Amino acid sequence: MRKGYFGDFGGQFIPELLMPPLIELEEAMETILPSEAFQTRFAAMLKENVGRPSAITYCPNLSKDLGLDLWLKREDLNHSGAHKINNTLGQGLLAKMMGKKVLLAETGAGMHGVATTVAAAMLDMKAVIYMGATDVIRQAPNVNRMRLMGAEIIAVESGTKTLKDAINEALRRWLADQETTHYCFGTAAGPHPFPTLVREFQQIISKEAREQFMARNQGKLPDVVVACVGGGSNAIGMFHNFVPDESVKLVGVEAAGTGEPGCYSSAPIDHGTEGVLHGMKTKLLQTPEGQIEPSHSVAPGLDYPGVGPEHAYLDAIGRADYTTINDAQAINAFKVLSRREGIIPALESSHAVAYAIENKDKLQGKSVLVCLSGRGDKDLGILDEIM
Amino acid sequence: MNAMQRKIEEARGKGKVGLIPFLPAGFPDRERFWKELEELDAAGASVIEIGMPFSDPVADGPVVEKASLRCLADGVNLAWILTELRKRKGQFNAALLLMGYLNPVYQYGLDRFAEDCEAAGVSGLIIADMPHEESRFVRDAVEPHGIALVPLIGLNTSKERMKLYADGAQGFCYFVSVLGTTGQRDALSARIKEKLAEAREVFDIPIALGFGIKHPDQLTQFDGLLDAAVFGSALISHIESGRSSDSFMEPWK
Ligand SMILES: Cc1ncc(COP(=O)(O)O)c(C=O)c1O
Numbered sequence: 001m002r003k004g005y006f007g008d009f010g011g012q013f014i015p016e017l018l019m020p021p022l023i024e025l026e027e028a029m030e031t032i033l034p035s036e037a038f039q040t041r042f043a044a045m046l047k048e049n050v051g052r053p054s055a056i057t058y059c060p061n062l063s064k065d066l067g068l069d070l071w072l073k074r075e076d077l078n079h080s081g082a083h084k085i086n087n088t089l090g091q092g093l094l095a096k097m098m099g100k101k102v103l104l105a106e107t108g109a110g111m112h113g114v115a116t117t118v119a120a121a122m123l124d125m126k127a128v129i130y131m132g133a134t135d136v137i138r139q140a141p142n143v144n145r146m147r148l149m150g151a152e153i154i155a156v157e158s159g160t161k162t163l164k165d166a167i168n169e170a171l172r173r174w175l176a177d178q179e180t181t182h183y184c185f186g187t188a189a190g191p192h193p194f195p196t197l198v199r200e201f202q203q204i205i206s207k208e209a210r211e212q213f214m215a216r217n218q219g220k221l222p223d224v225v226v227a228c229v230g231g232g233s234n235a236i237g238m239f240h241n242f243v244p245d246e247s248v249k250l251v252g253v254e255a256a257g258t259g260e261p262g263c264y265s266s267a268p269i270d271h272g273t274e275g276v277l278h279g280m281k282t283k284l285l286q287t288p289e290g291q292i293e294p295s296h297s298v299a300p301g302l303d304y305p306g307v308g309p310e311h312a313y314l315d316a317i318g319r320a321d322y323t324t325i326n327d328a329q330a331i332n333a334f335k336v337l338s339r340r341e342g343i344i345p346a347l348e349s350s351h352a353v354a355y356a357i358e359n360k361d362k363l364q365g366k367s368v369l370v371c372l373s374g375r376g377d378k379d380l381g382i383l384d385e386i387m
Numbered sequence: 388m389n390a391m392q393r394k395i396e397e398a399r400g401k402g403k404v405g406l407i408p409f410l411p412a413g414f415p416d417r418e419r420f421w422k423e424l425e426e427l428d429a430a431g432a433s434v435i436e437i438g439m440p441f442s443d444p445v446a447d448g449p450v451v452e453k454a455s456l457r458c459l460a461d462g463v464n465l466a467w468i469l470t471e472l473r474k475r476k477g478q479f480n481a482a483l484l485l486m487g488y489l490n491p492v493y494q495y496g497l498d499r500f501a502e503d504c505e506a507a508g509v510s511g512l513i514i515a516d517m518p519h520e521e522s523r524f525v526r527d528a529v530e531p532h533g534i535a536l537v538p539l540i541g542l543n544t545s546k547e548r549m550k551l552y553a554d555g556a557q558g559f560c561y562f563v564s565v566l567g568t569t570g571q572r573d574a575l576s577a578r579i580k581e582k583l584a585e586a587r588e589v590f591d592i593p594i595a596l597g598f599g600i601k602h603p604d605q606l607t608q609f610d611g612l613l614d615a616a617v618f619g620s621a622l623i624s625h626i627e628s629g630r631s632s633d634s635f636m637e638p639w640k
Contacts, residue, residue: 013489015446016518016552017566020543158452164443171445176567178543276490276516277443289464290494291442 004192007316009309012191014279018171021178024098026193032097033200045089049122050079052086052204056212056369061340066360069367071222072353073209075234075374076345082374083205083234084115088184090201092119095182102126102181106170108135108163108230109301109348110142111374112186117151119184127151128181130170132162135300141378160294163230163304167278187231188308191279195236195308202237205371210241213369224363226251227371228351229322230266230301232308234373239320250320252311253351255297259326264296268307269315269322282309298327298382299347301374325351325358333357334376334383346374347382389535390482390510391558394433395593395615404606405559405615406431406639407595408622408632409486411438411455413463415626421471423632424479430636432481433615434511434559437472439465439487446488446515448570450620454627465495472507484511484537484558489525497528505532511558513537519551530557537561540586542578549589559593559615562586569598570620575605583612603639 004010012022032038046052054077059070075083092103103120105127107113113129120127129146133155136143146153159165167190174183188198206225213222225242227235229252242248254267265271268283275284277292285293285305295305314320325333330347333354338344345353349372356368395405408427413420427435440455440463447455472483485504492500492514504512512534514525519538526536535558540549543566552560562583564575579596586594596609597617606616616639625635 011521012518013516013521014518015515016539016548017446017541017543017563019518019520019548020545158449159442159456168443168445172448172568175446176565178566276488276493278445279516284490286490286494288494289466290491291459292490 006310006313009280009282009312010192010195011281012279013276013281014191015175017175021174022191022193028094028098029193029197032094038093038097042090042093045093046086046204050085050089051077053208053212054078056209056216059341062337065340066356068356068360068363068365070356071213071367071369072343072372073205073238073369074372075205076343076349076372080115080118081377082111082115082346083202083237084112084186085118086204086237087186087198087201087233088112088115088119091182091184091197092123092125095184096123096125098182100125100180100182102128102177103184104128104170104174104177104181105184105186106130106163106166107186108132108166108303109299109346110135110139110146110378111301111346113151114142114145116184117146117149120151121149128173129153130156130166130173132156132160132166134161135163138300138382139378140381162295162300164292164295187233188236188310189231189278189280189282189306195280195310198233199236199240199310202233203240205234205237206239206241209238209369217367221245221248222369223366224249224251224368226253226352226355226368228253228302228348228373229307229311230304230348231306232311234371236308236310238371239314243319250314251355252320252322253355254322254324255299255302255330255351256324256326257296259328264294265324266295266297266302266304267324268305269311270324277306280306280309282306282312298330299351301346301348302351323355325354329354329358334379343372344376345372346376347379349373389533389557391434391484391535392592394482395559398433399614404613405433405593405595406636407434407436407597407615407617408432409436409438409617409619410622411440411451411458412468413440413458413461414454414623417461417463421475423626426632427636428479428481430633431640434482434484435479436484436486436617437468439468439485439491441488441491444488444515446568448568448620450623451569454623465491465500469503469507472509476508482511483509484513485509486513486515488516489514497525501529501532501534504529504534509534511535511537513539513561515539519548539563542566542576542582546585546589549586553589556590556592559595560586560590561617562594562596562613564596564598564600575599580609580612583609587612
């Protein structure tokens with residue numbers, strides 16, 4: 001495969017002025033990342049600061065209700081409440097060892113912004129967070145957390161005022177501040193090397209989950225592994241170490257938005273076409289003329305018109321299945337998991353849980369391992385509005 | 388020789404810097420855009436850079452972004468740009484350059500794009516989100532149609548990377564004056580001089596300086612190091628304030 005490509009997808013479609021920092025990052029991945037100094041410190045941080053390994057949890061009540069064995073990989077138990085911290089501590093430490101002073105990030109749901117801010121505070125760096133103006137309102141609790149921990153937050157008023165525009169603005173800022181600043185990209189998307197780098201930090205999810213599941217199930221593998229897909233970082237982390245296990249069905253759940261015909265979704269694999277955005281060739285929601293269409297999901301972290309290139313590839317070769325869940329189905333799962341198991345999932349993760357609920361008929365008797373990518377405290381305000 | 392290079396060298400023959408004004412296609416509206424082009428042409432532009440509006444222009448600052456989004460909202464697309472240009476083929480003295488982002492061109496179809504550009508009299512192309520590493524397929528598609536893919540380099544481009552871009556390059560080399568997006572800046576970096584001198588050694592085509600330029604006085608410090616100047620945001624702001632392209636070009640003449 002061509003460097004930086006997953007089949008036909010990936011690449012480095014960015015202005016030349018961003019090539020030097022991307023090349024610098026790629027070199028750091030080859031030299032600093034494998035070093036003992038990095039690996040030892042990173043392992044210690046994951047244990048002491050994140051609380052890894054995260055648990056896997058069997059859901060007795062929902063399993064009985066649905067007629068299947070439902071297991072959750074509990075990334076919601078991580079410090080700061082989502083899988084995002086695995087990546088930000090990794091990139092943060094790498095950036096620190098590269099001599100950078102500032103961590104720059106975009107955020108949709110705010111979880112990546114919070115996780116970047118935590119990393120910056122821990123590593124004595126400065127955090128600068130770009131967030132769509134719509135998301136600043138939708139995810140106020142996370143904005144407050146970031147402020148408390150010292151981040152500079154910039155509300156993005158351009159375009160659709162969501163994650164896509166936050167990425168545009170953060171890329172512009174990185175252009176200007178590349179000497180002092182590392183762009184701590186939040187998902188397994190963007191120009192090479194980000195999709196690979198982010199996967200490297202998130203694959204711990206499936207490394208742990210695979211061992212934990214087998215230890216609890218007499219060495220058997222799960223039948224189905226499910227994760228929600230925004231940019232695709234929790235999903236690629238959850239899939240990676242199961243990819244060689246051909247008996248394991250991998251399911252990525254995209255957001256269908258309201259699900260009404262003609263309305264915006266956040267499902268580029270299911271509803272999109274091939275194109276180029278944010279440095280990568282991938283599947284996109286776009287017009288026939290190549291203008292990027294606005295996306296929509298009740299879950300801000302999924303509200304993105306593109307997807308990481310490795311997912312486009314896994315779809316193209318048929319190794320993973322991608323399907324959609326709409327807002328109402330996700331909200332239902334949000335309530336059901338809360339009521340039946342005492343676990344409040346993020347609205348993003350609720351899409352993955354909803355897959356098990358909505359497909360229970362064809363999953364009878366199967367073991368289903370869902371990545372619970374984050375916790376739902378941040379979403380209580382959204383729920384107040386819709387309940 | 389590519390028409391863009393010929394026009395810039397013509398200006399140099401008269402002891403002048405080549406002028407490269409930039410306007411997004413369809414700005415300030417679809418009718419007036421063609422009037423502005425005529426004025427820029429009559430005022431002595433060497434190359435006219437026409438923006439192909441894109442929804443997510445990451446290399447552009449707020450002025451160009453806002454103007455481009457307005458054109459998109461007005462229904463500007465590549466088919467319109469190329470059809471209208473074709474109707475006016477041969478009417479401009481300046482060489483024509485299209486500037487934009489890869490995705491709209493990719494969706495239009497590269498081969499069809501190259502053919503339609505040739506038919507419309509376009510002789511240059513800038514794709515802002517395409518570094519050397521990804522550029523081969525675009526160059527291969529457009530060069531047989533006489534269209535040069537203009538290299539974009541900047542303050543952080545090493546001499547090594549300049550050489551990658553210089554290999555077989557036609558038209559002119561676009562030197563970006565800032566580490567950042569398009570938009571006016573009051574002061575230009577002191578490092579520009581040194582990097583321009585490096586580019587001079589590497590490129591055997593003309594060199595244009597762009598991003599942040601609003602007045603000819605800014606350029607006197609680079610005498611001998613550049614052949615042309617690109618201005619976009621300053622021109623857009625000028626037109627937005629109700630003045631004409633012609634009056635913008637006045638101090639440059
Ligand atoms: C809890 C949670 N899950 C999932 C996502 C989606 O990101 P990704 O697709 O990269 O895992 C987000 C993004 O903000 C999130 O906060």
